[in-house]
Amino acid sequence: MILPLGYLVSLIIFISVYALFGLGLNLQWGFTGLINFGHVAFMAVGAYTTVLLSLQGVPLFIAALIGAALAALLGLLVGISTLRLREDYLAIVTIGLSEMIRLIVNNQELPVGNGQWRSGVFGLQGFPLPFSNVTLNPLLQFFLIAVLTGIAGIGGWQLWRWMRKKLQQGKMSQSTPIASLIMGIIGGVLGLIVYLVGLLSLLDANSFTYKTGLMVVLLLVLTVVFWALERLVKAPWGRVLKAIREDEQVPKALGKNVFWYKLQSLMLGGAIAGFAGAFYAWQLATVYPDNFQPQITFDAWTIIILGGAGNNYGTLLGTIIFWAYFEGTRFVLPGLLPFDDARLGAFRIMVIGLLLIILMMVRPQGILGKKEELTLGK
Amino acid sequence: MVNNPSDSLSDVPLNEPQTDLDEILKQVEDAPSRPQPSDNLLLSANGVNKSFGGLKAVDNATLEVSQGSITGLIGPNGAGKTTLFNLISNFIRPDSGRVIFDGEPVESLAPHQIAQMGMIRTFQVARVLSRLSVMENMLLAAQKQTGEKFWNVWFRAHEVKQEEKDLRERAIAILESVGLAHKANDYAGSLSGGQRKLLEMGRALMSQPKLILLDEPAAGVNPTLINQICDRILTWNREGMTFLIIEHNMDVIMSLCDRVWVLAEGRNLAVGTPEEIQNNSQVLEAYLGK
Numbered sequence: 001m002i003l004p005l006g007y008l009v010s011l012i013i014f015i016s017v018y019a020l021f022g023l024g025l026n027l028q029w030g031f032t033g034l035i036n037f038g039h040v041a042f043m044a045v046g047a048y049t050t051v052l053l054s055l056q057g058v059p060l061f062i063a064a065l066i067g068a069a070l071a072a073l074l075g076l077l078v079g080i081s082t083l084r085l086r087e088d089y090l091a092i093v094t095i096g097l098s099e100m101i102r103l104i105v106n107n108q109e110l111p112v113g114n115g116q117w118r119s120g121v122f123g124l125q126g127f128p129l130p131f132s133n134v135t136l137n138p139l140l141q142f143f144l145i146a147v148l149t150g151i152a153g154i155g156g157w158q159l160w161r162w163m164r165k166k167l168q169q170g171k172m173s174q175s176t177p178i179a180s181l182i183m184g185i186i187g188g189v190l191g192l193i194v195y196l197v198g199l200l201s202l203l204d205a206n207s208f209t210y211k212t213g214l215m216v217v218l219l220l221v222l223t224v225v226f227w228a229l230e231r232l233v234k235a236p237w238g239r240v241l242k243a244i245r246e247d248e249q250v251p252k253a254l255g256k257n258v259f260w261y262k263l264q265s266l267m268l269g270g271a272i273a274g275f276a277g278a279f280y281a282w283q284l285a286t287v288y289p290d291n292f293q294p295q296i297t298f299d300a301w302t303i304i305i306l307g308g309a310g311n312n313y314g315t316l317l318g319t320i321i322f323w324a325y326f327e328g329t330r331f332v333l334p335g336l337l338p339f340d341d342a343r344l345g346a347f348r349i350m351v352i353g354l355l356l357i358i359l360m361m362v363r364p365q366g367i368l369g370k371k372e373e374l375t376l377g378k
Numbered sequence: 379m380v381n382n383p384s385d386s387l388s389d390v391p392l393n394e395p396q397t398d399l400d401e402i403l404k405q406v407e408d409a410p411s412r413p414q415p416s417d418n419l420l421l422s423a424n425g426v427n428k429s430f431g432g433l434k435a436v437d438n439a440t441l442e443v444s445q446g447s448i449t450g451l452i453g454p455n456g457a458g459k460t461t462l463f464n465l466i467s468n469f470i471r472p473d474s475g476r477v478i479f480d481g482e483p484v485e486s487l488a489p490h491q492i493a494q495m496g497m498i499r500t501f502q503v504a505r506v507l508s509r510l511s512v513m514e515n516m517l518l519a520a521q522k523q524t525g526e527k528f529w530n531v532w533f534r535a536h537e538v539k540q541e542e543k544d545l546r547e548r549a550i551a552i553l554e555s556v557g558l559a560h561k562a563n564d565y566a567g568s569l570s571g572g573q574r575k576l577l578e579m580g581r582a583l584m585s586q587p588k589l590i591l592l593d594e595p596a597a598g599v600n601p602t603l604i605n606q607i608c609d610r611i612l613t614w615n616r617e618g619m620t621f622l623i624i625e626h627n628m629d630v631i632m633s634l635c636d637r638v639w640v641l642a643e644g645r646n647l648a649v650g651t652p653e654e655i656q657n658n659s660q661v662l663e664a665y666l667g668k
Binding site: 161239240242246251256257264 | 403467469488489490491493494498499500501505506507508509510514517518519521523524525526527528532533538542581583
């Protein structure tokens with residue numbers, strides 16, 4: 001096989017996990033304006049809950065759901081204690097919280113099954129993974145391909161509708177929407193690549209690993225969550241969140257329980273991140289506290305700012321660009337620069353910072369953000 | 379002292395030519411008769427107090443608004459009018475005092491609960507949601523929307539959609555009446571100051587309240603729009619809406635209000651019809667100094 005299928009499958013899983021994770025933060029910050037600098041805490045709670053429960057014999061999917069629920073509970077606790085304070089305090093409390101959770105799982109003895117306890121610093125290994133004991137029989141193969149094709153179909157159809165709308169708008173304003181066309185083509189090509197990678201790795205029963213199955217399930221989850229969020233932010237519920245982001249005195253004066261909506265946003269975003277955490281753990285197959293460094297939170301912030309805050313499509317695009325950059329530079333940079341690995345790693349993050357600064361100067365609203373919004377007075 | 383009378387003199391357009399005022403008063407007398415406000419009190423605030431540190435911003439103030447009336451609240455700068463508004467709507471908690479709205483005490487309720495009871499306030503500097511469209515600003519105001527609960531958005535999608543359609547129709551009708559229908563899809567942040575005031579009033583009406591508190595609806599608005607704003611207030615009042623208005627523009631107060639309450643240095647100074655207030659020597663003194 002010429003294509004590095006295994007690598008591509010892993011990459012698609014990572015991108016999807018980060019997209020899911022970013023969508024949670026986008027709900028909290030992009031739509032509600034809550035400055036959450038500790039988003040990784042929700043992911044850690046989701047990941048550890050899922051893994052620890054599954055080590056006790058709880059079915060995987062139920063364990064992941066409980067993980068998401070506990071992450072939401074964490075959101076409730078953080079929210080109740082800090083949301084009455086000013087915005088900046090939420091930022092400080094959340095970043096502190098995420099470090100606290102990481103340090104707890106680092107130092108705490110954790111129940112690793114069979115009645116054994118082990119210090120968290122050694123990490124968790126050998127926990128149950130989805131599809132790990134499954135051989136790819138024709139029925140499963142057919143089912144997974146059907147799911148994948150269904151997702152691709154929905155994605156393609158949405159893209160087609162979006163392109164047609166842009167073309168019609170272009171016709172009315174007598175201009176060709178070149179940017180939209182390019183964006184649409186890129187989106188289509190990327191979608192096709194994902195579909196083909198999935199299809200090829202599903203068709204060859206010998207190269208099937210648990211990751212292929214994980215990828216299909218994750219893509220399904222991502223599609224459902226994305227759709228559910230899009231529905232929400234376009235509904236009256238999302239309108240209240242946006243109103244809170246703009247000026248919370250207004251919804252308050254119009255009879256909306258601002259505090260309760262902020263809590264909902266924090267909890268829902270947290271639950272999504274918790275769910276992403278389960279997939280993160282399954283993808284890594286071994287989980288260490290260091291997998292939940294604050295860096296992960298700021299990766300999500302970078303992704304959202306790249307794509308344009310308050311835009312779920314922007315979050316998807318931002319994630320893809322972010323990972324394309326990271327993976328691209330991993331292969332290209334070593335040939336160009338005489339740095340060792342550690343320096344190279346730091347250099348890649350430096351460049352991300354530089355790119356963000358340039359983006360903020362050229363296009364402060366993010367790639368998919370709306371320019372008009374920046375010119376408005378308060 | 380915040381309200382040194384000599385400081386506030388320039389802010390008060392009391393020294394406008396008297397003829398304008400007469401003209402407006404005459405127009406009001408000629409206008410089709412408005413329903414007489416009933417004796418039913420929609421809102422009554424009794425003995426309300428609030429101190430900020432050593433400053434007694436509102437000192438044992440009383441205020442009553444009859445059902446169906448347009449009630450004015452005036453006073454020199456720093457008299458505590460906006461603070462009293464904040465205390466009534468509980469945006470600031472009073473130190474003591476009783477506020478009865480629609481027959482129920484509200485001083486222990488949260489601001490949003492008071493708004494849900496039908497008392498909607500506007501702000502001195504109009505607050506619009508800039509990055510939302512004018513239409514979205516309006517739709518936000520509607521009360522008890524099914525789609526405000528997130529599970530309904532997923533599981534009762536059809537109902538939410540239908541409701542949204544009805545609300546849109548209502549919003550467009552109100553926007554038409556305030557002359558903003560053509561701006562429905564623009565960002566609210568692109569509106570002028572006066573248009574924002576109109577949007578804020580329309581938004582208040584959209585929530586189908588019992589009482590609208592207007593904080594300086596005419597401040598910083600050009601004369602044409604002031605007329606439009608006054609016209610709207612009168613029309614809606616004829617349709618049964620009750621208003622409590624803070625305003626510095628005496629023409630507006632005199633032409634609109636059934637009853638005027640005067641506040642100075644946080645205390646009640648006088649109450650009466652606009653004519654009585656105009657001829658009250660204490661009031662003139664408070665505004666112009668001895």
